[in-house]
Amino acid sequence: MLVFRQLFDPQSSTYTYLLGDRPSGQAVLIDPVFEQVRRDAALLAELGLKLVATLETHIHADHVTGAWLLKHRTSSRIMLAASSGAAGADRQLVPDDVVAFGGRRLMVRGTPGHTNGCVTYVLDDRSMAFTGDCLMIRGAGRTDFQGGDAAAMYRSIHEQIFTLPDDCLLYPAHDYRGLTVTSVAEERRFNPRIGGEIGVGDFTGYMKNLGLAHPKLMDIAVPANLRCGRPEGEASEDRGMPADPGWAPLRYSFAGVWEIDPHGLEENAGAVQVLDVREPEEFTGPLGHIREAVLIPLGELAERAGELARDRPVVAVCRAGGRSAQATVILQQAGFKDVANLTGGMLRWRAEGHPVDGGSA
Ligand SMILES: N[C@@H](CCC(=O)N[C@@H](CS)C(=O)NCC(=O)O)C(=O)O
Ligand SMILES: [Fe+2]
Numbered sequence: 001m002l003v004f005r006q007l008f009d010p011q012s013s014t015y016t017y018l019l020g021d022r023p024s025g026q027a028v029l030i031d032p033v034f035e036q037v038r039r040d041a042a043l044l045a046e047l048g049l050k051l052v053a054t055l056e057t058h059i060h061a062d063h064v065t066g067a068w069l070l071k072h073r074t075s076s077r078i079m080l081a082a083s084s085g086a087a088g089a090d091r092q093l094v095p096d097d098v099v100a101f102g103g104r105r106l107m108v109r110g111t112p113g114h115t116n117g118c119v120t121y122v123l124d125d126r127s128m129a130f131t132g133d134c135l136m137i138r139g140a141g142r143t144d145f146q147g148g149d150a151a152a153m154y155r156s157i158h159e160q161i162f163t164l165p166d167d168c169l170l171y172p173a174h175d176y177r178g179l180t181v182t183s184v185a186e187e188r189r190f191n192p193r194i195g196g197e198i199g200v201g202d203f204t205g206y207m208k209n210l211g212l213a214h215p216k217l218m219d220i221a222v223p224a225n226l227r228c229g230r231p232e233g234e235a236s237e238d239r240g241m242p243a244d245p246g247w248a249p250l251r252y253s254f255a256g257v258w259e260i261d262p263h264g265l266e267e268n269a270g271a272v273q274v275l276d277v278r279e280p281e282e283f284t285g286p287l288g289h290i291r292e293a294v295l296i297p298l299g300e301l302a303e304r305a306g307e308l309a310r311d312r313p314v315v316a317v318c319r320a321g322g323r324s325a326q327a328t329v330i331l332q333q334a335g336f337k338d339v340a341n342l343t344g345g346m347l348r349w350r351a352e353g354h355p356v357d358g359g360s361a
Contacts, residue, residue: 002021003018003021003022003049004018004128005018006171006180006181007036007040009035011035011063012033012174012215013176014062014173015173016032017031017130018043018047019101019104020049020102023103025049026049026102027047027101028051028053029055029070030121031060032065032066032067032070033063033064033066034063034069034224035064035241036066037073037241040070041073042253042254046253050074051076053077053090053099053101054067054070054076054078054079055080055099055121056079056080056086057119057120057131057133057134058081058115058117058118058133059085059086059115060221060222060225061218062215062216062221064217064221064225064229065228065229066229068229068230069241077090078228080117080228081093081094081117085226086225087226094110095108096108099121104123104124106121106122106124107122108120109121109129110156111131111132111156111157111160112149112153112156113140113141113149113152113155114134114148115133115147115148116146116149118134120161122168126165126168127168129168129171130171131161131173133173133174134161135170135172135187135194136172136173137170137172137180137181138187138190138192139193140153140157140194140207142207144208144210144212150203151200151204154200161184161187165184166183167183168183168184169183170183245258245340247271248267248268248340250340255325257341258339259340259343260343261342261343261348262344265315265342265349265354269291271312271313273294273308273309273312274290274317275293275294275315275324276290276295276296277297277317277323278318278323279297280295280297282319283295285359287319287347287350287356288346288350288358288359289346289356289358289359290346290349290354290357291355291356293317294307294308298318298323298324298326302330302333305331305334305336313338314336314338314339315341316339316340316342317345317346317349320344320348321342321343321344324345327341
């Protein structure tokens with residue numbers, strides 16, 4: 001079984017694709033974005049997948065790749081086209097290369113035109129292909145910088161993409177209108193830049209007149225991507241990715257919440273404030289509460305957050321870990337930096353045998 005997820009970076013309108021092989025648990029990411037590495041790593045962990053490789057469709061001009069950062073977090077191998085000219089890859093791909101993840105494979109097709117190092121990845125059964133900024137949904141990548149070549153793109157699309165099966169789904173690296181997927185047959189017919197009877201001369205004429213401004217991040221992104229996303233100063237803080245919190249062992253969830261487990265909280269109990277956001281009758285009810293917990297029901301938290309100390313991390317607690325997750329959001333909005341949610345709430349805290357005040361056995 002194939003695990004497939006399409007992920008979006010709203011800043012650059014980039015799609016990142018997660019493909020996983022369920023039986024082996026091995027996965028790849030196509031075109032990860034630096035600022036989204038924490039999110040992507042959280043999803044891989046929650047799905048029980050091990051990242052074996054990151055693949056680039058090309059050297060991006062509008063965002064920095066997450067390849068280097070993911071390699072440091074997960075030991076994944078960095079793969080991209082030899083023709084991209086990038087330094088620091090673990091494997092340089094050439095056309096017809098095969099990238100394996102567990103029992104599944106991606107085939108590499110050279111599709112230059114947007115840049116001269118662009119490739120398309122085709123899934124083993126030809127049910128889907130990842131076209132980067134070559135063929136886009138009712139569009140095509142621009143050809144006016146980074147060695148772009150409209151005639152080369154015309155050939156790439158006709159010879160490498162339109163030759164795939166009609167119902168092969170095509171997933172681009174970007175879409176600026178929120179469209180997510182297309183197919184070979186519909187692009188062959190309806191693509192306004194290259195579909196129908198449009199010839200190479202028509203296409204190059206169209207592409208010369210797109211009139212697009214250069215990507216805002218181009219001067220930062222291209223040099224960084226030629227290093228596979230390794231920050232110049234090495235430290236990840238240099239590029240907008242704050243370090244993970246160090247005050248306790250925390251886990252970031254795909255839902256966007258920092259989580260602490262009962263064991264981690266007990267180990268760090270002296271250093272944190274425990275905030276219980278249940279209703280008063282629950283606090284004194286059968287589940288009991290954690291020693292020295294401060295009670296502020298969730299509905300009152302926005303107004304009463306000032307009752308909490310700002311110089312100590314806050315761990316929010318409720319019955320099952322749901323309301324307290326929302327409490328971490330409210331606290332962050334109120335300016336608290338070090339906040340975490342007790343995973344599983346009082347139910348898990350008790351089930352794992354940690355001490356409670358009050359409550360019934
Ligand atoms: N406005 C965007 C740039 C968008 C852009 O130039 N995208 C490239 C892909 S790197 C493209 O090929 N666009 C084709 C199109 O918009 O038709 C930014 O500042 O990042
Ligand atoms: Fe691009």
